[in-house]
Amino acid sequence: GAVVSQHPSWVICKSGTSVKIECRSLDFQATTMFWYRQFPKQSLMLMATSNEGSKATYEQGVEKDKFLINHASLTLSTLTVTSAHPEDSSFYICSAIPVETQYFGPGTRLLVL
């Protein structure tokens, strides 16, 4: 089946630093990828749609200058959390659609101290 990978799987950083998370489609090309965030014991919330070769589309309430998305190739999208704060600590999950359903990466757990 389709495989979506993420790196790193977990990261701990200091408040004020920036963190980059990579999302790769390993066996298919993805012109569109999605980034979600999940807080503990809550559901997933769509943050943004990452479009290869063009600007990302952000959901209402998501700061585009804080969560920078780059989709430079058909197999890689990156999410950079800039000037991270403790409230940005969360589980970040990307997804892509190889055929008819969205496949999710394994997620990146971010802890900001």
Add this chain to the structure above:
Amino acid sequence: ELKVEQNPLFLSMQEGKNYTIYCNYSTTSDRLYWYRQDPGKSLESLFVLLSNGAVKQEGRLMASLDTKARLSTLHITAAVHDLSATYFCAVAPGGGADGLTFGKGTHLIIQP
């Protein structure tokens, strides 16, 4: 704004019993997804339902979709402990190429 509501949000049941999880959504959509999430893990795709009346089954799980009622169900037959997980339904408001709107999830515990 699309809303997706699941119920129950928490369910504790015994092995061997049957139960149904319900998923209602507020706007028209022709595809609905069910996912499973184990603690600390990402989402595993269970079913994608693409049309009114669609029914899919995998093992002890069966999902159905009624687009007129905007309702999907996930039925568990003769539950076993390994099915303990959180189950999410999700809807793509504009079709298959859109990001998903998720329900709050149903935390299912199956006790021996």
